[in-house]
Amino acid sequence: MEKFTIYKGTSVPVMNDNIDTDQIIPKQFLKAIDKKGFGKNLFYEWRYLKDYDENPDFILNAPKYKKASLLISGDNFGSGSSREHAAWALSDYGFRAIIAGSYSDIFYNNALKNGLLPIKQPREVLNQLTKLSSQEEITIDLPHQLIITSLGDFHFEIDPIWKDKLINGLDDIGITLQYEEAISAYEQKNQ
């Protein structure tokens, strides 16, 4: 997993609520057997008219937002299917963090596992962030749990254990294998 400490980037608002994983990456792209190349098909139905002709009405296609790497969105982001392909697609496109009202529980874990930082903020803050210029670089300071902008700094919450894993880019399975004795003891006792 790529480490996440302090990151600077510009933002793009896609402010619908309940953006589901079928919208983030439609089913026809779930047939791949590796984790790469999903970015091209991120938000496929909204982003393209046909044959990858860009839909000029979709905000990600606006020239001024082309380099955005921070996604701002509404409530219940990533609802629906458990497909981790959604997190892979957002990362592969170039997003490093999402700032949204809330997340579906499964998507939230999937994002963390891929070094894609899911930040929760109240509606007032989201509304303010959507007013930022497309050129403004926002700083995401994970160690201090801050979003730093020209409009002010906003604190965010994250579980300290997930935070540590992100900052150090730790491999979850490697950590868990250190619990081998406890896992075996559990099996002895319960099976």
Added chain:
Amino acid sequence: MSGKTIFDKLWDQHVIAGNEGEPQLLYIDLHVIHEVTSPQAFQGLREAGRRVRRKDLTYGTLDHNVPTQDIFNIQDLISKKQIDTFTKNVKEFDVPAETHGGKGQGIVHMVAPESGRTQPGKTIVCGDSHTATNGAFGAIAFGIGTSEVEHVLATQTIWQVKPKRMKIEFQGHPQKGIYSKDFILALIAKYGVDAGVGYAVEYSGDAISDLSMEERMTICNMSIEFGAKIGLMNPDEKTYDYVKGREHAPKNFDEAVSKWEKLVSDSDAQYDKILSLDVSQLKPMVTWGTNPGMGLEFGEKFPEINNDLNYERAYQYMDLKPGQTASAIDLGYIFIGSCTNARLGDLEEAAKIIGDRHIADGLTGIVVPGSRPVKEAAEAQGLDKIFKEAGFEWREPGCSACLGMNPDQIPEYVHCASTSNRNFEGRQGHNARTHLCSPAMAAAAAIAGKFVDVRTLVTD
């Protein structure tokens, strides 16, 4: 000290490390896998030189990509590659799995209960958000991502933060023609698609006790559409009877039952939130929009937009208007299938409505049993003949048009009465328009050519 919920009892039994409020390491008793969300996990194991820790607690099937007709002639080469990769992976890692076209094959959330692997007291995970289906047995069951699939394969454990507890009481006795699908659609319409985020939901009340295991699974199945990745119910005699005699049921069954009997919420257990819904006056539910919360009782008018961006977009996509009712929807397709509503009881109810009638002109209807055991049981009763004589296509099992990763897709701009779980944009096909409902409502709509109140058609 107050009592404990079934959820707390099960969770606490499975914790290996960590404290409440932070990620805790949970032991997993059953890990079910399928072809879509497992290939990258097996590849991860391969690259790291890791093995599957507990093959005996892992079980696979093929469902999302499989065609439902001419099943061995897979035209989509990318689908075929995913199916072949799965078959190769389960062989290489020696994981028990159903084979394509084999006798136990079916949708992942159907075959785990049917094989007897799903049991009260277990922790069950699968790389699919509808895994909570298994919670109907009194199990903690939830969907996970592919990184977590790899983690469970390697360690038989998973890191999870314990969710809060919610109890939902379904009260009253429903009228004839009202089904558990209506209960859950009504709940989601009333409280919203994110009401369950952060919670493990326990469904209880007389209206739940009265349901069959199949009907209970329909409710737990759609927990995720309510926002909750975990939904469960207290096990009872119906639960034990369902499990008994199945291939993977506990060998010492009576001993297992005596343990399961303790796995119910104590009467003085505490919850973080309690909701209730009276189903005695409930009418059949139909969704009009593009998320499962955009549903109404049959006959109700579609809501005003009131500057709501989400509503505005939904109306545009569905080509419907505020003030219309479900009977105005110009249906072109009927889909009876999916892990929500493709069990034997669902097909029986639909067949009862159809009787000896024929589906309306201009409609296409497909019936897709959720698993091969269901297909065989339905055929033994002659249900396939009822559907075929009515003009439906009778298909081989699979996820089919619920998500259209296989050849079964709803054509562009066509409105479909669907017994599945999601009406998202593009879910059933590019620009396809999905209306969620019960199998009986879908069958009634097939005959009438439009949505009608199925209560007027139900006989004893």
